[in-house]
Amino acid sequence: MGWLTTSLNRSIGKKFVMALTGSLLMLFLIIHLIGNLTLYGGREAFNGYVETLEVVKPVVRVIEVILALIFIYHIFNGVRLWWENKKAKPDKYAINANKEITTFSSRTTIVTGSIIFIFLVLHLSTFWYQFNISGHPETGSFEFYDIVTYWFNQPVYSIVYIIAVLLLGFHLNHGFQSAFQTFGWNKKRYFPTIKLIGTIYALIISLGFASIPIYFLLTGGK
Amino acid sequence: MSGEHLNITLKIWRQNSPNDNGQFEEFKVSISPDASILEMLDELNNNLEREGKRPVAFESDCREGICGTCGIVINGHPHGPLPKTATCQLHMRNFKDGDVIYLEPFRAAAFPIIRDLIVDRSAFDKIQQAGGYISFNTGGAPDANTIPIGKDVAAEALDAAECIGCGACVAACKNSSAMLFVGAKVSQYALLPQGQPERYKRVQTMVAAMDEAGFGSCTNTYACEAECPKGISIMNIARMNRDFIKSKIVEQEVDI
Numbered sequence: 001m002g003w004l005t006t007s008l009n010r011s012i013g014k015k016f017v018m019a020l021t022g023s024l025l026m027l028f029l030i031i032h033l034i035g036n037l038t039l040y041g042g043r044e045a046f047n048g049y050v051e052t053l054e055v056v057k058p059v060v061r062v063i064e065v066i067l068a069l070i071f072i073y074h075i076f077n078g079v080r081l082w083w084e085n086k087k088a089k090p091d092k093y094a095i096n097a098n099k100e101i102t103t104f105s106s107r108t109t110i111v112t113g114s115i116i117f118i119f120l121v122l123h124l125s126t127f128w129y130q131f132n133i134s135g136h137p138e139t140g141s142f143e144f145y146d147i148v149t150y151w152f153n154q155p156v157y158s159i160v161y162i163i164a165v166l167l168l169g170f171h172l173n174h175g176f177q178s179a180f181q182t183f184g185w186n187k188k189r190y191f192p193t194i195k196l197i198g199t200i201y202a203l204i205i206s207l208g209f210a211s212i213p214i215y216f217l218l219t220g221g222k
Numbered sequence: 223m224s225g226e227h228l229n230i231t232l233k234i235w236r237q238n239s240p241n242d243n244g245q246f247e248e249f250k251v252s253i254s255p256d257a258s259i260l261e262m263l264d265e266l267n268n269n270l271e272r273e274g275k276r277p278v279a280f281e282s283d284c285r286e287g288i289c290g291t292c293g294i295v296i297n298g299h300p301h302g303p304l305p306k307t308a309t310c311q312l313h314m315r316n317f318k319d320g321d322v323i324y325l326e327p328f329r330a331a332a333f334p335i336i337r338d339l340i341v342d343r344s345a346f347d348k349i350q351q352a353g354g355y356i357s358f359n360t361g362g363a364p365d366a367n368t369i370p371i372g373k374d375v376a377a378e379a380l381d382a383a384e385c386i387g388c389g390a391c392v393a394a395c396k397n398s399s400a401m402l403f404v405g406a407k408v409s410q411y412a413l414l415p416q417g418q419p420e421r422y423k424r425v426q427t428m429v430a431a432m433d434e435a436g437f438g439s440c441t442n443t444y445a446c447e448a449e450c451p452k453g454i455s456i457m458n459i460a461r462m463n464r465d466f467i468k469s470k471i472v473e474q475e476v477d478i
Contacts, residue, residue: 003475010429011399011439012466081439085397088438091329094233094246097298098396101448107396109441178442181456184464188457 012182014081019182021074022175026201028067029172033208040215043145050131050144075117082110105174112171119164126151152216162210169206173199227252228314231322232266234278240334240342246324255315259302260285260292262314263325279338285310287451290386293393294339295326300390301451308388308451328389330398332436343389345435346403350387352431353424354407356416369415382409384452391446391454397438402446404432405458412465422469426476429466 007013038049053060098107105112127147135142137150151157176198180186186194230251237244253262260282267277283291287308294309296302302312317323325339333341371379383406391402408425411417417424440459447456469476 003470007470010466011401011433011437012429012463013470014439015441015463016467081441085399085438085441088331088398088436089329089396090331093295093298093326093329094324095298097303098394098443098445101394102396102443102445106441106443174442181442181460182463184460184462184467186457186460188455191457 014077015182017073017077018081019179021070021077023179024070025067025074026172026176026179029205033205036209036212039145039148039212046145046148047143071120075113078110078113103174105170106178109171109174112167115167116164116171119160122160123164126157149216149220152213153220155217158213158217161213165206165209168209169202172202172205176201226255228255228317228319228321230262230314230317230320233322233324234338235326236278236338237327237335238337240336244335244338253314255313257314258285258310259294259296259312259314259325260310279336279340281340282310287311288386290388293328293341293388293390295324295328295393297324300328300393300449301388305448306451306453308386311451328393330389330392330437332398332400333389333392341389343387345437346387346389346400348435349400349404349428349431350407353420353427354411356411356420358416371414375413379410379413381455382406382413382458385410385450385454386452388451390449390451392437394445394449395438395440396443396445397441399440399446400432400435400437401440401459401462402450402454402456404428405456405460405462406454408462408465409458412461422465422473423476425462425465426469429462 008017035049035053038045130137130147131142131144134140136147139146152161177191177195180191180194230253232249232251233246234249235244236247249266251262251266253265257265260280263278263280270277280294281291283289285292287310290308292309293300294302296309296312301307301309302316304312304316327333327335327339328341328343330341332345333343335341385403385406387403389400389403392398392400395402408428411424412421442456444456447454
């Protein structure tokens with residue numbers, strides 16, 4: 001195992017960890033979004049979807065633990081890279097020309113990532129906790145659709161949710177192309193296409209998730 | 223001629239020794255637009271010496287843009303704001319009368335400042351010594367062109383070999399990562415038949431030397447490619463990543 005630890009702690013190893021965990025999380029986001037879109041089908045469609053997941057609960061639990069480990073490794077490694085990279089560049093220039101030549105998404109991963117992490121804690125302490133453990137915050141019932149309407153009818157919660165998923169979009173816009181570069185799956189002729197697909201992916205995920213609280217705010221749910 | 227001269231305010235980083243706290247010092251110069259930025263510093267230094275003051279320390283050698291010795295961060299851009307131009311090839315005609323120009327050394331923990339605009343780039347030498355070469359048996363020199371190499375492959379290898387090792391990539395990178403430099407050095411051999419025997423050993427030893435020298439990790443912002451005076455492509459970093467991952471998974475692990 002020594003070779004693996006050493007390799008993953010090399011600079012390229014750490015990039016590889018970011019790319020691999022990030023890619024798996026990107027895959028998870030697609031599945032998560034598809035599931036959430038059943039909310040547009042109304043109460044029965046959404047409750048039906050969640051109850052289907054209840055049937056395969058042991059599998060879901062295993063996946064949740066794996067996901068949590070992936071998240072933790074991604075966050076731990078990201079913070080470590082940020083800290084080490086800060087130490088490698090202790091002094092700044094009088095004029096910061098970096099803004100002219102790099103993208104907002106690429107410069108701000110630690111900021112967007114940190115905000116997403118705070119949101120994740122909030123998200124798990126509301127939706128995940130109430131779906132799995134406590135039930136509806138007022139009635140205690142496990143009527144999943146009501147839990148969703150309870151939160152999304154609160155403008156503050158919805159706005160925080162929308163801001164978080166929009167920032168997630170910037171994070172993903174960097175992460176998608178970055179993963180390809182880190183794995184070395186990159187050639188000049190298709191790099192623009194990879195970047196474009198990454199931006200489309202980021203838009204679909206962030207606008208897809210953001211559309212749901214907007215829909216609930218406007219209609220109040222069916 | 224003096225009527226055409228540009229009046230420039232220079233803010234130059236002055237630092238006596240590696241452990242000193244540096245600060246910017248302001249100079250007013252009147253300079254011909256035909257002078258390069260280094261010639262302007264030469265003229266400034268002549269005047270400073272005449273006045274008995276310490277001249278501004280900076281490095282240069284060929285002044286033809288091919289040796290990689292010069293390197294000043296000019297208004298936040300390593301080698302100045304002109305793309306694919308080394309500091310020595312940057313002329314004052316690219317600036318306007320009345321401009322304020324900030325001149326700073328490359329900033330990175332792995333490139334300690336020696337004095338003023340001069341930094342210690344010996345970390346690059348250590349990376350090169352760790353694997354930036356090919357080994358072959360001594361004897362008569364082999365005939366040229368005995369190993370056929372396609373034109374496109376040769377061109378790609380030469381594009382990577384264009385790296386002059388100046389360190390602008392490190393200076394531009396917010397993480398002071400040296401991956402564009404190491405990527406180029408790894409690629410120039412990885413693309414050619416002569417580089418194959420040590421291909422996977424090389425990428426491991428050079429990356430290890432890079433990490434030990436205190437350079438940061440690449441976060442794929444690509445500032446390096448934009449600032450490189452030779453236009454080295456970040457595809458060289460992708461190739462290095464590919465070879466490194468491959469070396470760890472399917473090739474022989476190297477004891478470093």
